[in-house]
Amino acid sequence: MARQLITRRGSERPPLMAASGRNDDVDIPALVSTLSAKKRLILLGTAAFVLASVAYLAVVTPKYEANAVVQVESRPAIPPGLSQSAATQAPPALPTPGTTEVQLLTSRRVIGEAMQRLDLDVDVKPSHVPVVGDFIARRYQQSNPGTLAKPWFGLSKYGWGGDVLDIARLEVPDHLQGVPMELTAAGGGRYVLSAQGQVLVRGRVGEPVNAEGIAMQVQRLTANPGMRFQVTRYDPAAALAALKDNITATEMGRNSGVIGLVYAHADPERARRVLDEVTQAYVRQNVARTSAEAASRLKFVSEQLPKVRDELAKAQAALTAYQTRSQTLDVESQNRALLDQTIALDSAVQQLRIKMTEVENRYTSAHPTYRALQDQINRFTGERNSLQGRIRDLPDAQQALFRLNRDVEVTNQTYATLMDQAQQLEIAKASAVGNARIIDPAAVNLNSPAWPKPLPVLLAGTLLGLGVMVAFVLAQQMFRRGVEDPIDIELLGLPVYASIPHSRKGQDLARRRIGQRRDGRHRLLALAAPTDLAMEALRSLRTSLHFARMRTRNNLLMISAPSPGVGKTFICANLAVTIAQTGQRVLLIDADMRRGTLHDAVGVRWEGGLSDVIAGRVPLDEAIRKVAGAENLSFISRGAIPSNPSELLMHENFSALLKRVSGEYDIVLIDTPPVLAVTDAAVIGHHAGTCLMVVRWGLNQQREIALAKQRLEQTGVEVKGAIFNGVEKRGAGEYAYSYYEYLPAPRASHGR
Numbered sequence: 001m002a003r004q005l006i007t008r009r010g011s012e013r014p015p016l017m018a019a020s021g022r023n024d025d026v027d028i029p030a031l032v033s034t035l036s037a038k039k040r041l042i043l044l045g046t047a048a049f050v051l052a053s054v055a056y057l058a059v060v061t062p063k064y065e066a067n068a069v070v071q072v073e074s075r076p077a078i079p080p081g082l083s084q085s086a087a088t089q090a091p092p093a094l095p096t097p098g099t100t101e102v103q104l105l106t107s108r109r110v111i112g113e114a115m116q117r118l119d120l121d122v123d124v125k126p127s128h129v130p131v132v133g134d135f136i137a138r139r140y141q142q143s144n145p146g147t148l149a150k151p152w153f154g155l156s157k158y159g160w161g162g163d164v165l166d167i168a169r170l171e172v173p174d175h176l177q178g179v180p181m182e183l184t185a186a187g188g189g190r191y192v193l194s195a196q197g198q199v200l201v202r203g204r205v206g207e208p209v210n211a212e213g214i215a216m217q218v219q220r221l222t223a224n225p226g227m228r229f230q231v232t233r234y235d236p237a238a239a240l241a242a243l244k245d246n247i248t249a250t251e252m253g254r255n256s257g258v259i260g261l262v263y264a265h266a267d268p269e270r271a272r273r274v275l276d277e278v279t280q281a282y283v284r285q286n287v288a289r290t291s292a293e294a295a296s297r298l299k300f301v302s303e304q305l306p307k308v309r310d311e312l313a314k315a316q317a318a319l320t321a322y323q324t325r326s327q328t329l330d331v332e333s334q335n336r337a338l339l340d341q342t343i344a345l346d347s348a349v350q351q352l353r354i355k356m357t358e359v360e361n362r363y364t365s366a367h368p369t370y371r372a373l374q375d376q377i378n379r380f381t382g383e384r385n386s387l388q389g390r391i392r393d394l395p396d397a398q399q400a401l402f403r404l405n406r407d408v409e410v411t412n413q414t415y416a417t418l419m420d421q422a423q424q425l426e427i428a429k430a431s432a433v434g435n436a437r438i439i440d441p442a443a444v445n446l447n448s449p450a451w452p453k454p455l456p457v458l459l460a461g462t463l464l465g466l467g468v469m470v471a472f473v474l475a476q477q478m479f480r481r482g483v484e485d486p487i488d489i490e491l492l493g494l495p496v497y498a499s500i501p502h503s504r505k506g507q508d509l510a511r512r513r514i515g516q517r518r519d520g521r522h523r524l525l526a527l528a529a530p531t532d533l534a535m536e537a538l539r540s541l542r543t544s545l546h547f548a549r550m551r552t553r554n555n556l557l558m559i560s561a562p563s564p565g566v567g568k569t570f571i572c573a574n575l576a577v578t579i580a581q582t583g584q585r586v587l588l589i590d591a592d593m594r595r596g597t598l599h600d601a602v603g604v605r606w607e608g609g610l611s612d613v614i615a616g617r618v619p620l621d622e623a624i625r626k627v628a629g630a631e632n633l634s635f636i637s638r639g640a641i642p643s644n645p646s647e648l649l650m651h652e653n654f655s656a657l658l659k660r661v662s663g664e665y666d667i668v669l670i671d672t673p674p675v676l677a678v679t680d681a682a683v684i685g686h687h688a689g690t691c692l693m694v695v696r697w698g699l700n701q702q703r704e705i706a707l708a709k710q711r712l713e714q715t716g717v718e719v720k721g722a723i724f725n726g727v728e729k730r731g732a733g734e735y736a737y738s739y740y741e742y743l744p745a746p747r748a749s750h751g752r
Contacts, residue, residue, distance in 0.1 A: 069439040184226065
C-alpha cells in the first residue's frame, strides 16, 4: 500500500489551498467524541465549580426575607347632605386599584417616614477578616448569642463575633456624606472616629459629641479594644432610593386589595423592623387621609357656625322688637301648620345650600353629587314658592310676624344642625380608621434564609461549570484544530504510511524516568505491551518501510516532525525495536543534540554520545551501546549538549560516522530535531535515503505540515511520507486506517 502511495503521489506538489476545498460542516458525532475524549477535563472543571459553589454557600453572608400582608378595602363614600335615594342614583364607587396602593406603599413619603424613624441612612459594618471573617463571626454569634468573641491570633482590629455598634445620632458635613469613616473602639466605652487617616472626633458611649461639624451620639458599643467599624452616613435621597429598590410590593390576586410586601437583609431583625415600620407608616398615612376629609368638613362647619349664630341673634332681636311694637305675641293657631311647613322647607334649603358650598370645593357642577343636591334644592324651593301665595293672603301684621318667626326658626334649626354636624365630625376625626389594615405583621423565618438557597446554587454551579468546560473544550478544539483525517495530509502530497492509534499504556510508560526499572518493567511499549494496538500499527509501518526502502539510495532512515510534542521519540524507539525483532541489525541514533531524550526511552546514559563522537572525544565503538531486552538493537545517545549543534552535524566526522554505520547495520534510524524549530533536520536529510515526518493527530495544522515539508524540500530533502501519530476516533469514518485487536485464542483446557 505504501509503495503504491509513493508511486502515485511521489511527484505531486499540490498547492497549500488544496485543503480548503474540504467540507467543514459540523459533525455532531465528532463533537460528541471530542467531548468524550476530554471528559476527564470536563468533569474536573465541573467539580471545581461545584466545590466553589459549596465554598460560596459556606462563606457568603445569608440574607433573610421579611414578609407582610396589607389589605385595602373599598368603601364608597356618601358626601354629606346627599340623601340615600340620591346616593343610589349616583354611579357606584370603583374598587381601589391595587397598582395605586402598591405605588403608595413604596412611595418616598411612606418609606421616608420609616427611614427617619429607624435612621436607615446610617450604615454600620464591623471589620472582619477578608473572605472567611463574616463566616466566623456569624457562626460564633449563632452558637454564643449575646457574648463577645476574643480576638484570634491577636488580631484585635477585626471582629470575631458579638460586636455591636448602635449610633443614636450622626450628622456630618456634606463632603463626608457617602464617605466611609472608621470608628475604633478605644476601651472603657471610648471611641475614635476618623476618615482618610485623620481623626474627626473622640467620644464616649452615651455622651453627645459636637466637633468638626459632626454631631454624634453612640448609644451602645460592644467590641474589643482596637476593633474597627466602618461607619457611613449616606445622603438621605440616595439611602431612600436604595431602600425603595429593595422593597417589593405586589398585589396578591387581581383587584383583590391584598398586597404582599417583601424585604431582604443580612440582619433578620433589621429586615423585620424595616418592613414593620413601612406597613405601619402606610396605615397611619391612610388613616390620616381619611381623617383629613373629616377635618376639612369640620373646618367648614366651624367657619359657618359664627355666621349662623349672628344671623340667629339678629332674627331673634327683630322678632322681639316687632312683638313689642305690635303687641302681637305669636302667630295664630290656624296659621301654625303653614308656618311649620315653611320653616321645614327653608331649613332644608338652607342646609342643602351649605352642603353644596362644601361639595363645590370637591366636585364640578357636572358631578352627579352636585346635581343631586341641586335637584333637591330646586324641589324644596318650588314647594316653598307654592306656599307663598297662601302667606300673601294673610293680613300685613300676620305676614310680618309670620316672616320673623320663620327667620328665627329656620336659623335656629340651621344652627342646631351645624352644631350636631360639628360634634359628629369631631368624633369622626378622632375615630378615623381608614380603609387599610395589616393582615400579617412583618415576620422573618430564621431557619430558611432567602439567599443563598443550597439546591439552586449547587445546581447553577454544576450547570455553569459544565457549560464553561464544554465551551472551553470546543473553543480549544476550534482555535487549535490540527488535522484529524489522513486525507488532509495526503492533499499536501505526503502519503500516510501508517496511522498510530493513541495508546494510554504507552503514555503511562512514557512518564517513567528510566527505560528499565529494577523490577524489570520496560518503558518501551514494544517490550512492555507488544500486543497494544499502537504496536500493531508500528508493525504495519515496518512492513511498508521494508518495501519502500528497496528503491532508496541507502539504509539511513531519518524521522523528523514539524514541531515538538508530536511523539517522534516514541515512534523512533518502538519502531527500532519492532524492526530489530525481525532479525535485522538496527542502530538508533539520537541526533537531537539540543533536547534529545531518546536515552530515557531505551534506558541508557546520555554521556558519551553523538556530540562526543563528532568532536573526537569518544570513539564510535565506545559510543554504541546495546539496548537491554532488544536483541539486534544498538543505540547512540545525544551526548553532551554542544553550543553549536548545526556546525557539528555539518562536520566531516558526522558524514564519516554515517558512512561507517551504514555498512555495519541493516538499517540506521535517526531521530532529528523539529524542522520548524532548527535547521538540524535539513542537514541530516542530505545523508538519509528516506525521510519521514511524524504528524500529531489534532495538534499539527495543515499549514504547519506544508511549511515543514516546504522547508525540507528547499534544501533538497525529499519527504517520502508521513506517520500519523496519536490518532483518536471521532465518529464513523473519521480516519481511513483502523486497527483491531487480534489476540491469539485462549488455550483449550485439558478437561475438554
